[in-house]
Amino acid sequence: MIVASWNVNSIRARLERVLSWIDRTQPDVVCLQETKVVDADFPAAPFRERGYELALFGQKTYNGVAILSRLPLSEVRRGLDGETEARFLQACCGEHLVVCSVYVPNGGTVGSEAWHYKLAWLDRLCTYLATYATPETPWLLAGDFNVAPEARDVAFPEAWADSVLFHEEARRAFGRLLAWGLVDLVRQHHEGPGPYTWWDYRGLAFPKGDGLRIDHLLATPPVAARCMAAGVDRDERKGPKPSDHAPVWAKLQEL
């Protein structure tokens, strides 16, 4: 089965591209971020027509996460404990996998209120995992973590060292997820540098190759052991009206 994650930067602006990608790649589970729409206005019909069940946690204008699944969805949870911002959505996909669609706060600029919120949010995610999961159970966290964990995740690391995406404090907070027991599925299959998942819309970042790997598939060891391949669909950053993110995917052995 194929599981994937994509920050689409508005599902309504990206609908035709997302449908075309799904029709070509036939993923079984898709986590979306930055859907930017309330649940009542999410364009659910074309996904249902393609055989997906939907779990939605959206809000107006900002944020918004979703899980599309060809396996039956159950036990849906919205938000980290007590949270109203639409950044975290959890569901069981079939019998053997807990999937979380994750949208970590960007952090604005280093030192800002948004920056401290980002670092605290990553810690809350870690606490949530420690509370509700164990490394021995099959979990997959898929999403936009807004952190490039290592220098090989940044095409021009010296230029990005002080940014919220690659600052050492953000990397340390991300590292606590790995220290808890999560495995980076793309890194299991690619030494790097890259593959990158995000390129700024501005300044011709994509043609210049100025990319960062900030979208991740993080899995507990039993899921990582089932992962046969993983990668990034870089081509989805090309062409008219792309998201600034490309989809990241992994192929898992069926259970």
Place this chain on the structure above:
DNA sequence: ATGGCATAATTGTTATGA
């Protein structure tokens, strides 16, 4: 030092992204 480019809210301009 700043803007770049895109989106959604609105219809001129802002907030936010990463």
